[in-house]
Amino acid sequence: MSQHLMKSKQNNCTDKVRGARIVAQEPDSVSVFSPGKVNLYLRVGSVLADSDAPRHQLLTVFQCLSLGETLTIQPLGISGTQSGGNTIQDEGIDAVKTRLESGLGSEEHLDGPGNLVYKTLRLLRETSGVDFPPTQVLVDKKIPIAGGLAGGSADAAGTIVGVNRLYQLGLSQERQLEVAARLGADVPALLLGGNSVGTRFGDILEPLPNGTKRFWILAIASAGLSTPQVFGELDRQRALSGAKLPVLPDSLPKEFLMNFEAPARVFAAELYNELEAAALRLRPELQAVKTAAVQAGALAAIISGSGPTVACLCADALAAAQVYAELQDNPLVKTVIKTTGPDY
Numbered sequence: 001m002s003q004h005l006m007k008s009k010q011n012n013c014t015d016k017v018r019g020a021r022i023v024a025q026e027p028d029s030v031s032v033f034s035p036g037k038v039n040l041y042l043r044v045g046s047v048l049a050d051s052d053a054p055r056h057q058l059l060t061v062f063q064c065l066s067l068g069e070t071l072t073i074q075p076l077g078i079s080g081t082q083s084g085g086n087t088i089q090d091e092g093i094d095a096v097k098t099r100l101e102s103g104l105g106s107e108e109h110l111d112g113p114g115n116l117v118y119k120t121l122r123l124l125r126e127t128s129g130v131d132f133p134p135t136q137v138l139v140d141k142k143i144p145i146a147g148g149l150a151g152g153s154a155d156a157a158g159t160i161v162g163v164n165r166l167y168q169l170g171l172s173q174e175r176q177l178e179v180a181a182r183l184g185a186d187v188p189a190l191l192l193g194g195n196s197v198g199t200r201f202g203d204i205l206e207p208l209p210n211g212t213k214r215f216w217i218l219a220i221a222s223a224g225l226s227t228p229q230v231f232g233e234l235d236r237q238r239a240l241s242g243a244k245l246p247v248l249p250d251s252l253p254k255e256f257l258m259n260f261e262a263p264a265r266v267f268a269a270e271l272y273n274e275l276e277a278a279a280l281r282l283r284p285e286l287q288a289v290k291t292a293a294v295q296a297g298a299l300a301a302i303i304s305g306s307g308p309t310v311a312c313l314c315a316d317a318l319a320a321a322q323v324y325a326e327l328q329d330n331p332l333v334k335t336v337i338k339t340t341g342p343d344y
């Protein structure tokens, strides 16, 4: 058994109050809510050579959000399931259709063969050994695309949970986490929900307390950022500086852990993202968004993951409403989203 699975067993995995979860069930369909995330802390080490696709080692803290996707999953051909929106494109045997919340851009390319949901369905057939029928997944997408908020990963996590229930695949939590890790490093954290520390690529998880509610305003940029491009920029900056590659510590800084449940005013100083400088080099205008958020009353404003979303931590709902209103008028921000974490 992998280290990932052993550790995730300690997470009280049967408690599905958090993370990707069934919200409605009919005889022929299930609806699933699957959260997005912000990274409260993100350190980047060197590239690990022993992985299938070389990736950088991470030490990160995920906070799952109340912002998330709703997926409706059913066998293809059930009446009334294909109405409205764009035509569903059939990828082999399955079909994925995305409806994107207004203001978040165009979903057209997401219904094509590259959608992570197709890969998830294929992997579920392969790993479960159950040849379940051609399946339709309707994604009501609220997480901006390529924003560093793990929208694609949320769709994958939701598909695992929903298909497992709909077709009674009988995959244990442990097996679901194994499938999740093969689909992307963020997927296991969204399956589990709440707050967690991720090591290796972010896919080996340990839980953190979920007790303190945080108020976030997310400033969404008009175009996404590519994750490999941001890691590439970090590598370029590191090579130019000539500094030795950092060796990641085994655990989070003790101040971070000490202040994790503290009031936002105190915890704000612990937010950290080592990808931020690279994201800002690729999108220098985001610095002005960070500054505007703090001037509007945010306690801290940080790039989420590989960006370009600026995640603004606010003291309470009132402060969040003020930051929300101010950023609405900012020409550098396409959309502003209010959310809270962890997901409940």
Ligand SMILES: C[C@@](CO)(OP(=O)(O)O)[C@H](O)COP(=O)(O)OP(=O)(O)OC[C@H]1O[C@@H](n2ccc(N)nc2=O)[C@H](O)[C@@H]1O
Pocket (backbone or CB within 6 Å): 039, 053, 054, 055, 056, 057, 058, 060, 147, 148, 149, 150, 153, 183, 184, 185, 186, 201, 202, 227, 228, 229, 231, 304, 305, 306, 307
């Ligand atoms: C950076 C993080 C932080 O939570 O999230 P996002 O900001 O993208 O949401 C994640 O680690 C995203 O993980 P994951 O979702 O698996 O990344 P992918 O988009 O599949 O990675 C695409 C490519 O980015 C580079 N990559 C990604 C992750 C990593 N730890 N090292 C890398 O070097 C690799 O070139 C990889 O092939």
Ligand SMILES: Nc1ncnc2c1ncn2[C@@H]1O[C@H](COP(=O)(O)OP(=O)(O)O)[C@@H](O)[C@H]1O
Pocket (backbone or CB within 6 Å): 110, 114, 115, 116, 117, 144, 145, 146, 147, 148, 149, 150, 151, 152, 153, 155, 224, 225, 227, 306, 307
């Ligand atoms: N279901 C999906 N939702 C969003 N993006 C997807 C999906 N499937 C594949 N992708 C591709 O993955 C890329 C990154 O998507 P996303 O998960 O939204 O952002 P991030 O990796 O920044 O958190 C997108 O640009 C898109 O091309």
